[in-house]
Amino acid sequence: MEPISKSVKKKDHEPKMSGRSLYVDDLAMDGMLYGRQLHSAKAKARIKDIRLPKLPEGYYVVDKHDVTGVNRVAIVLNDTPVYAEDTVEYVGEPILMVVGPDRKKVDQILNEIVVVYEEEIPVLDMKKSDTVFFNYNYEKGDIEKAMAEADRVFEETFQTGYQEQAYLETQGLIAYPHDGRMTVRGSMQCPYYIHGAVSKALGYDTGDVQIIQDVTGGGFGGKEDYPSILACQVAVAAAKVGKPVKVVFDRREDMEFTSKRHPSICTYKVAIKNGEITGMDVDVLFNGGAYTTLSAVVLQRGIICANGVYRVDNLRVHGRAVKTNTVPCGAYRGFGAPQTFFAVEMIMDHIARDMGIEPLELKEKYIVKQGDSTSTSGEYHFHVPLPEMIERMDQLSDYRVKSKRYQNQTGRYRRGIGLSLVYHGCGFTGSGERDIIKAVVRIRKNADDTVEVLASNADIGQGLKTTFCKIVADTLGIPLERVLIENPDTDLVPDSGPTVASRSLMTVGGMLQRLSEKLKKEWKNGEEQIVEERYIEPDFIIPFDIGKFQGDAYPTYSWSVSAIEVEVDTLTASNKVLGAWGIFDVGVPIDMNIIQGQMQGGFLQGIGYSSMEQMDYNDKGVIRNNSFSDYIIPTSVDVPNLVTEIINNPYTHGPYGAKGAGELPLVGAAPAYVEAMENALGVSLYNAPFTPENTMKVLQEVSK
């Protein structure tokens, strides 16, 4: 283990452990009012009339008429209304907000409001959508030729469902006007995204908007895009009433009406000639929901991963994100990649079994290596450690032996094991970092020789305060206690970009390392100094052309091998996870405990996605799994034997050798789990989550 990886007590440990940390719902301000939204009850309708009861004194209704700037939330495109205009496009779309001093009274007023809808026929099924939000195509080699010359074309379709981030703290923000400005604070990942959105919605100069992150109870992507929407709504309310307004969602609102992982349908055609895979033609369809939010970038990452970790010389990928009258999907750990990785890993498994060879044997034949071309004709610039990770995995889990032994079982209890190989492209897709984000960080050295990290990245539990400070302290050669960091406040920190894409530690942490080296040279005892660093793209990168989808989509990749072993009870269709093993290459961990915590937490979230986290809407477009009773996430007893290991593969261009980590562990879980179920049940499977109900259907089919 590298010296930097030695774990320290986390910077945020004490206040969180003792319950002293104040989350947004714990904050109160003088004169503060409570807001609650009226959500559309219809999936697609024109609003004919809204009948309001007589409002008691001190209570207000806030809607589209109160938006002083543009009634659109700036995300990637500007199509999401702050408050609904003449139509509603999904169940849950915010129409108005009732604001007042007493929460129960606010609820009562909401219940008395009558919205008269003229219903239209919603499009709920993504396959039936006629509105394509985003459409991307890319190819390399000669796919037509590969298909024409193939001995056979193996074609299969895979589906994945919603996944809800299910952070323990629901969405919540407080907005308050003061001195001609607007401050919004609360639970978030990306203060500067909100900053831009709120200034446009209010029509304020950016200097008149301040965003402060409070202690945030988990995000996982769910607090990347959604808080921008909520912030505009709350800020408009606060501007209207001239008082602080707090909105904290209850669990049902949060589950039903906020962004989630995109459901997908992926169709793969794989050309096979002389027992070799010679080409892949892939069609990726994502359900974007009613507005575009982050679908463009989620889809980009998804289709870049379409060929998995495999060398496919003739490749064509067609991706679409389409509109439906359902809740807009957005960011969730993995960001499009879990869907395509699920599909490609499953089809590799199916092709292998069809050929009569072991799945891992087929996969190993095509694993990319350093110097190979990526899906987008970029390059894998660095060592790909998958072969040694697979060997270690085999030692840990006994995968090869078990996988064979579990074929053709009979009897009530049947076991299965599955294994997946995935990567996570570290940081923003393409040239986003260079052309859009243009991150800036600062370090302020105080007269007492303490230093303060000034960056806009939010610690949402992933340990960023600790890892940022460790990098600075170690580089400067000063004790960790002398390096300080606060929750970001846009009045005080520069825009070092959002807390997304597994970029914060690798990219911003790398900038902090360079900046600390600079400060070390200029260090003057007892004096105040401020130093600043800007993002520089590594010089080895093949520039990414988003029009052609060509070049390095990512500077480097993190790698994982996951194996999951299950035991199915064929009488009850229930099953147990006997073991889940993950081996991860995330470069050098800046803190081993933190990285282990990320790997374990992410892996378990992925196992939830694979096996139990089922969410769907009914024929009216209403999501029915809107509580922890109906949407089940893993508890401490579901996967007692979850083992994670980190291999040492330093990234030469990351701080201390670190690269992206947070998203990686989730991605490989679904294919490993569903492969394990296939191994146990002796059938081919095509969907995730794969729940006990799905198992029951398979068992009924088999017994027919």
Next chain:
Amino acid sequence: MKETIKFILNNKEVVSTAKANERLLDVLRNEFRLTGVKCGCKEGECGACSVILDGKLANSCMVAMGSIQDSTVITIEGYRDTERFTVLDKAYAAVSAVQCGFCIPGMVLASECILAKNPHPTEAEIREGISGNLCRCTGYNAIVEAIGIAAKEGNGLW
């Protein structure tokens, strides 16, 4: 005369004017400003609002005020000054078991209830003991490990 509800909160006798059908969770947070008690779901599923009620772990969102006359309630605010908390604190810190922190006050009280009942629990017993407390960040391993460390280090305290 207005009805009041008297109970012992963090070792002090208190009187609440809340109605009998109000949730203990809301009263603790709003009337007594004990914000270490977190609200995660309000339907008894997540455990973020856990308190120790008459020696047992309880979801305070599922407890009606009318049922707690003369009961003893301990929240993280009352527990954090104890010697046992100090042991748990060190153990949680040693393995970095705290990520976003939202489940932690409930998790700490669940840890206490496990150890109070069984000072030397097995891993399976620890997992069972926190199975009513959801954590979305950690995958639970570090929390389970921390409780195991506390059991060892706090030998004799429980």
